[in-house]
Amino acid sequence: MDKTCTIEFSLEKKLPFLSCLMTLYAYPMIVILTIAGILVFPFLFTAYKVVMRWTHDRIMRALIWLYGRCWIAVMSPFVRFRRQGFDKYVVSPPYVIVVNHYSFFDTYCMALLPFHNVAFAVRAWPFKMLWYAPFMRLARYLNVEDLKLTGTLSAGAEVIKSGGSVLFFPEGHRSRDGRLQRFSSVPFELACETGIKVLPLCITGTDVLFPPGRLSMRPAKICLKALPPIDPPDFEEPNGHMKLRKHVKDLMAKTIAAMQAGQ
């Protein structure tokens, strides 16, 4: 048996133990982080307001990004985080950002973004998490199910007009088989209506960390890769948003496959 095989076999043997250790560590740490964040929030909010003079929603998005960064630090003993493509491609927000979706923790991983002014467009259920909901509302996150189409496009356009980006998980659900699911047209309709570029992001590794249907966590290597932003006017009417959607989905599917193959 060669050395590589021996190392891999040894890690595989230790995985249940590491997974148990990580789960017992991570859950309480996330609870402590969340409670600490709620307690510190009024002071940080006031400090940002006085020093930076930002609007409420922008401050809230910065604080959520900071919370995400703290989550990354908490998970770092067991998770390696990497980002690619941002120096090259992510030059001038705002964007309509689209990300594939594997895990509950995908939203936390968005703290890997080099900018914080991002409003998430999500379903109704995250707004039912009482410990997060007030902050999501203050950050003017979009509840796509309640806003419906016209409300989502209108609220999204307002975020963009004020300099913020809007982030969607266009699959709408976490993938249960690792494959990219059908994309909603809503983010692409927003991009076409506002003329703002679409920034495709591909994330891998979160399906290993914490997939749907499992309560335990596993050590993982997470990579967030930015693709070149795409200009909506490049996709002509009629149905420009559908052409844009198909183009972005194809690009992301190829990129995710390459990332998972280790390229």
Place this chain on the structure above:
Amino acid sequence: MTDQEAIELINTSLTEEFELDMTRMVPQAHLRDDLGLDSLDRVDMVIVLQNAFKFKIREEETIRGIQTLGEIHAYVLAKLRAAQ
């Protein structure tokens, strides 16, 4: 456009958008239980119908209350007749 043409356009547009099987597109098909379309998909459904028929749907609450494919057919046909 005849009623039959409109129904075919609805079914074709929805199967293309939601990657559905055309054989399941019967009027009594329940949007959630038979076609697997949830409340988030209804947001997209508005985009699909607006693009297919070139009208604006302002009554999104009505769309929200629709349960079957046949009710979508009826809604669109009523809108087309009102436009004429």
